[in-house]
Amino acid sequence: MGIYERKQREKKKRKKEIINAARKVFSNKGFRAATMEEIAYEAELSPGTLYLYFKNKEELHTILSIEILKRLADKIQKVVRRDISVEEKIDNFQDVFIDVYEYDSNILINLFHLQSGETLKNLSDEVLKQIKAHSALAHGAIIDVIRQGIDQGVFIDEHPVALADVLWASYSGIVLWVDSKRLLNNQKAFVKPTLKTAFKIISKGLKKK
Structure with missing residues (x-):
């Protein structure tokens, strides 16, 4: 060498x-x-x-945020490749979301802040490119599962992107909102049980009656 x-x-x-x-x-x-x-x-x-x-701690923190986004995307894609029903895949997404939150909640929270509209404007083109690429992999995999469910007549016939947005927004929203409540009220974190409740509601709403 x-x-x-x-x-x-x-x-x-x-x-x-x-x-x-x-x-x-x-x-x-x-x-x-x-x-x-x-x-x-x-x-x-x-x-x-x-x-x-x-150059600064902001760059370091952003790199860690990209890492956890990649971890999330990889785990979601592994679920998609499993030979299980679409309903089971949606249930597995819940486990992935909780696992990634427990892996490092602080970094995940920062990731969701980074993905907000105003914050994205302040990122470099290279960082923005990486965030978009890994987000597309994660979001795209969820869309594919929902589209399969619609095609199979299992899920309601709504736009799969919109339904995937509901799932993703519920995840990010719960993580940010419940964490802010914990900080304001010095209470025990309730992200995990709240995510489980949200998935019960979303899973039920996705299925055709």
Whole structure:
């Protein structure tokens, strides 16, 4: 292995170490309270070295948001490929949504903030491109399942994109709303049971009577 290849491998390794450190700090403290200095300390690097790889904590947090969106899209697509009924696939989406929330709720919450209209305007073209690509994979997979259900006469004959939007919006809305209630009232998180209730209602509403 040449010097250039070795340096590139070391750079990639260092970058991954910084991202892992950032995930830990953001998960423990939240985006606003976390600092680049704390991330550098967790990664056992100087703050100056950190800035050689990432320009600010916003960029670091956005990268983590893209990672969790990719995780969500991958899990949804795995459900779609399973040899089970469309009703079971919808039920499995509930498990995926809860699993991703429990994997890192702080990063997921930031992802949904990133996907809001005004926030998207402030992202770079490259970051926006990645968010759009992974969102399309996740959303598209849900649309395909709903379309299959409509074609099979199992689901109501409404526009599959609109129905997928209801499912996705319910997920993001519940995560953001229930979390904001927890912060305002210092209450225990109720995202998981609320998502389960929402899926009962959505599943029932999707099926033809």
